[in-house]
Amino acid sequence: MNILVLNCGSSSLKYQVLDMKNEKEYSLLAKGLVERIGLEVGIITHKVPGKENYVVEKEIANHTEGIKDVLELLVDADKGVLKSLGEINAVGHRVAHGGDLFSESAVIHSEVIEGIEKCCELAPLHNPANLLGIKAVRSLMPEIPQVAVFDTSFHQTMPDYAYMYAIPYEYYVVDKVRRYGFHGTSHKFVAKKGAEMFGVDLNNSKIITCHLGNGGSVTAILNGKSVDTSMGFTPVEGVVMGTRCGSIDPGVVTYLQGKYQMDAAQVSNVLNKKSGFQGISGVSSDCRDVTNAAQEGNDRARLALDMFCYSVRKYIGAYAAAMNGVDMIIFTGGIGENHVLARKMITTQLGYLGVEFNEAVNNETRGADALISTENSKVKVAVVTTDEELVIARDTMRLTTK
Secondary structure, X not given: OEEEEEEEOOOEEEEEEEEEOOOOOEEEEEEEEEEOOOOOOEEEEEEOOOOOOEEEEEOOOOHHHHHHHHHHHHOOOOOOOOXXXXXXXXXXXXXXXXXXXXXXXXXXXXHHHHHHHHOOOOXXXXXXXXXXXXXXXXXXXXXXOEEEXXXXXXXXXXXXXXXXXXXXXXXXXXXOOOOOOOOHHHHHHHHHHHHHHOOOOHXXXXXXXXXXXXXXXXXXXXXXXXXXXXXXXXXXXXXXXXXXXXXXXXXXXXXXHHHHOOOHHHHHHHHHHOOHHHHHHOOOOOHHHHHHHHHOOXXXXXXXXXXXXXXXXXXXXXXXXXXXXXXXXXEEHHHHHHOHHHXXXXXXXXXXXXXXXXXXXXXXXXXXXXXXXXXXXXXXXXXXXXXXXXXXXXXXXXXXXX
């Protein structure tokens, strides 16, 4: 069966069309990436195996426009892989936050859409983008079944002392305020893949996965199960991100509200959309732009890059402590897989853990699986390309062929 997978991030849209024979046998028909959505110049990269890549730069105002561009490419006479959209048997969506409403993937119907909408306040950058994809497909292909795969489900194995916040307990009982974590499909996938590739027993290991992109999170995985993760009740907590601040003193929120008479929505907008790389550098929310500016002497851009790498290092150290050691550290996501300098800045400061960094291999590794630690390193450090779309396709096939 042909499955279209849509993975809408805060400023990007990844897509794949997979011909799924079963969970292990499948073929990729097409894949692509729409990036820099909402910025002055967007980029669409469309890849069909055996054909030359198609890359175009154009303004992409929002996710709806990006999805329309993708669907047009898939049925294009020259660049497409389908004669019509009717050849798609099912559509799978990555959905950032399922709250306490969804502990597993779900076939999408009106009640599921309502549930995702209820969780929008918890993931204001992602759930609305996910819903745009769902609703666009519903309007264009109303008869095609759709499945939502939630980022939060992998982290349901966290112990209570890791997911609870030390605020009055009734906020958990009544409002379900707790750590949920995100990027679960990616953390689960790269931990399993990395362990298999580089000789680590997933079920008897301590692995720290770093999913670093416009949004980023770090997860502690003990014997194959998530035991802690840097994102929390919402995707704002954790490392420095493209437009999100990461972990800050909650007193900053009340201070801003009091001094500037800001309401909750205004503060949320600052923390979610005006902070991170964008807020510190004043240059861009994109790490590539910030890095270029830093290398050209922009001090605020340099500061933003330093803060980002420092925040990731802190979480690696914390999770090594939480698990009483670490066997493997994995970098994945757009920054993790491609940003040579960021990986170096993070990893070369981990010598106390027994990490020995292989700079030569790191310099050559972009968008590929590789071990970037030396043979003598006590901790394996790897770049592992993620494939959240494959995980989503597997769940979509399973739920729509029952």
